[in-house]
Amino acid sequence: MAANTLSTPLAQPRKPFGWSRFLGRFLAYFILTLGLSFTLLPFVMMILSSFKTNLEVLRVPPTFWPENFTLENYLKIFNDPQLPLLRFYGNSAFVAVFNVTSTLFTSSLIGYMFAKFEFPGKKILFGWFLTMMMIPTQITMIPSYLILAKLGLINSLWGLVIFSAVDAFGIFMMRQFCETLPNELFDAARIDGAGEWQIYWRIVLPQLGAPLATLGILGFMFNWNAYLWPMIVLQKIEVRTLPIILTWFNSTHTGQGALVMAATVLIIMPILFVFLFFQRWIVQGFTMTGFK
Amino acid sequence: MVRTRNRNDRRRSGLVISKRRFVASVTIPLLLYESLGIFVLGWAFVLMFFDYSPGRLGGPILGLGGSNPFVGLRNFVEMFSGDSVQATLFRTSLRNTIIFAVAVLPLNLAITLPLAWLLESIGNRFKSLYRTIYFLPVLTSSVGVALIWMSMYDPQAGWINAIIRAFGGTPVAWLSDPRAGFANVSIAMWAVIIAYLWQDYGYNMVIFIAALQGVPHELREAALIDGANSWQAFTRITLPLIRPTMLFVCVMTMLSSFQVFDVIQVMTNGGPNNQTQVLMLDIYKSAFRYQNMGWAAAESFVLFLVVMGVTLFQMRVLRTDWEY
Numbered sequence: 001m002a003a004n005t006l007s008t009p010l011a012q013p014r015k016p017f018g019w020s021r022f023l024g025r026f027l028a029y030f031i032l033t034l035g036l037s038f039t040l041l042p043f044v045m046m047i048l049s050s051f052k053t054n055l056e057v058l059r060v061p062p063t064f065w066p067e068n069f070t071l072e073n074y075l076k077i078f079n080d081p082q083l084p085l086l087r088f089y090g091n092s093a094f095v096a097v098f099n100v101t102s103t104l105f106t107s108s109l110i111g112y113m114f115a116k117f118e119f120p121g122k123k124i125l126f127g128w129f130l131t132m133m134m135i136p137t138q139i140t141m142i143p144s145y146l147i148l149a150k151l152g153l154i155n156s157l158w159g160l161v162i163f164s165a166v167d168a169f170g171i172f173m174m175r176q177f178c179e180t181l182p183n184e185l186f187d188a189a190r191i192d193g194a195g196e197w198q199i200y201w202r203i204v205l206p207q208l209g210a211p212l213a214t215l216g217i218l219g220f221m222f223n224w225n226a227y228l229w230p231m232i233v234l235q236k237i238e239v240r241t242l243p244i245i246l247t248w249f250n251s252t253h254t255g256q257g258a259l260v261m262a263a264t265v266l267i268i269m270p271i272l273f274v275f276l277f278f279q280r281w282i283v284q285g286f287t288m289t290g291f292k
Numbered sequence: 293m294v295r296t297r298n299r300n301d302r303r304r305s306g307l308v309i310s311k312r313r314f315v316a317s318v319t320i321p322l323l324l325y326e327s328l329g330i331f332v333l334g335w336a337f338v339l340m341f342f343d344y345s346p347g348r349l350g351g352p353i354l355g356l357g358g359s360n361p362f363v364g365l366r367n368f369v370e371m372f373s374g375d376s377v378q379a380t381l382f383r384t385s386l387r388n389t390i391i392f393a394v395a396v397l398p399l400n401l402a403i404t405l406p407l408a409w410l411l412e413s414i415g416n417r418f419k420s421l422y423r424t425i426y427f428l429p430v431l432t433s434s435v436g437v438a439l440i441w442m443s444m445y446d447p448q449a450g451w452i453n454a455i456i457r458a459f460g461g462t463p464v465a466w467l468s469d470p471r472a473g474f475a476n477v478s479i480a481m482w483a484v485i486i487a488y489l490w491q492d493y494g495y496n497m498v499i500f501i502a503a504l505q506g507v508p509h510e511l512r513e514a515a516l517i518d519g520a521n522s523w524q525a526f527t528r529i530t531l532p533l534i535r536p537t538m539l540f541v542c543v544m545t546m547l548s549s550f551q552v553f554d555v556i557q558v559m560t561n562g563g564p565n566n567q568t569q570v571l572m573l574d575i576y577k578s579a580f581r582y583q584n585m586g587w588a589a590a591e592s593f594v595l596f597l598v599v600m601g602v603t604l605f606q607m608r609v610l611r612t613d614w615e616y
Contacts, residue, residue: 028410032422035407039426042440042490045451049443057443061454109318119315125323132329136551136599138575138592142585143335146346146354166325190307196314225433227554228572232580243435247558250439257443268436275431279424282431283498 050262057257073262083249085266092241095160096223100216103167108212111174112204116186133168145232159233170215177211178204214281224271242267340367340593344586367590378578382591384566385574391477392570393549395485400545403493408500409526423501427494434491434554441487442467442559470564478567484556491555496541503537504530539610543603550599571595
């Protein structure tokens with residue numbers, strides 16, 4: 001066997017074209033497309049239902065294509081005075097943008113410091129961070145809520161940002177990247193008289209473009225879709241973020257399936273479009289970081 | 293920092309000072325901020341030994357003591373041996389959480405690993421399109437996922453029952469049927485497991501694809517030339533080589549399924565008959581609906597220990613100490 005292997009020229013094609021190979025390919029595409037349809041169909045159903053009337057979605061058996069294609073549901077949502085959609089988009093955007101900006105700043109700064117500076121207690125501090133990373137939210141949720149209550153920040157969007165300024169995971173990731181940057185870069189700048197903050201701002205940050213973009217997009221998605229913590233903090237309707245508004249809308253419009261589906265489309269679609277634009281960064285980011 | 297003396301001494305010490313100043317100006321606010329974290333953690337820890345409700349006035353420090361009395365380990369004793377309503381509900385929730393996680397992990401792997409392998413084996417032309425579409429549910433808000441699946445599960449007009457009727461079966465009230473289904477797990481539980489899997493599989497697929505791309509082609513090809521078939525090459529070469537990824541995927545999937553909340557809260561809110569009540573939901577309800585925060589803190593601690601134990605066990609089993 002071994003001798004046989006050695007005498008085989010490396011350039012020889014693996015297998016000649018044949019029916020078994022063709023069948024294998026066909027089967028692979030078949031299974032993948034089956035999985036693909038299973039993934040896509042719920043989205044298709046959602047979009048199609050949103051263009052039906054509320055009576056049509058109740059029909060048994062269900063219709064696939066809308067019988068009377070209507071924009072009524074969307075118009076109803078846009079004209080509902082109880083549902084100032086723009087305001088809710090604004091709430092979600094505020095929380096996401098604020099949290100992402102602050103974590104990008106702190107992660108890059110602290111990650112850079114851990115990677116390139118020596119100071120007493122560095123290892124202990126970093127170990128502490130790693131430990132904090134392991135502590136799940138359900139442990140800290142209750143005291144965090146009590147603190148917000150004491151500070152009077154329940155029902156305030158600021159309550160959603162105050163505990164999110166530092167992200168241990170982001171720091172960890174940025175440290176990994178900063179370690180790959182050459183020290184000569186910083187030394188040269190120091191000789192030229194640059195201050196430490198200037199070095200961070202002018203030299204480190206531009207080098208971190210790619211990982212920052214990844215971290216930023218992922219953080220944005222995470223904040224945009226967050227549900228449990230915003231639900232605890234935001235109890236009044238006006239201050240709520242989109243996912244909580246969606247459940248509230250669902251519970252106040254029972255039996256109006258088409259309307260609820262239209263609201264769902266409006267709330268989940270923006271993020272999917274963002275994904276299609278940035279998908280290279282995002283897929284890369286997920287695999288690079290294992291962040292969820 | 294001791295440096296050899298030379299002509300640049302003054303300048304160097306200036307650099308050292310500015311570096312120190314930089315480090316101090318970053319670490320000091322950070323330490324302050326992180327001590328808030330420690331405070332929160334300490335509070336969570338103390339809370340589980342009290343019968344605490346924020347509505348009662350209580351003692352001077354953090355409202356503990358007084359009408360929020362210290363109960364020692366009584367919360368934990370109650371949880372595992374008491375027969376009050378909340379203790380029974382806790383044990384049901386713990387059981388449901390374990391059922392959920394134990395069902396999700398193998399099903400997830402059974403979907404993601406073969407699909408990732410197939411996707412990696414076909415040409416590059418469609419790969420990124422397929423990957424993009426498989427990934428869409430991961431980015432969808434869980435509330436959206438829950439509502440979409442609720443409309444699919446609708447007992448009257450839902451698509452799933454329409455398909456069942458088309459094949460002559462009897463329609464099922466998916467989200468409100470407490471009867472035991474496959475493997476003695478309630479039908480409602482299976483319904484939420486499927487919705488959760490649908491949202492989640494794209495994530496592990498993308499990670500597996502990246503890992504498979506990292507496996508050197510020569511190893512697999514050598515095995516094929518040696519007469520192994522593709523199945524053998526997969527199980528004997530590829531699978532052992534992606535073992536670190538396997539560990540990562542198993543740990544992350546277990547972690548998130550033990551902490552499942554969103555999809556279940558929206559779809560069933562724990563019903564029917566608490567058949568889908570999972571721990572996070574129970575903690576949320578105890579703490580914020582019944583204001584029973586000492587109890588909820590104790591429950592969170594148990595969940596934390598369970599998750600920690602499972603993670604350590606997985607790391608033991610799947611650890612590797614070699615590289616390629």
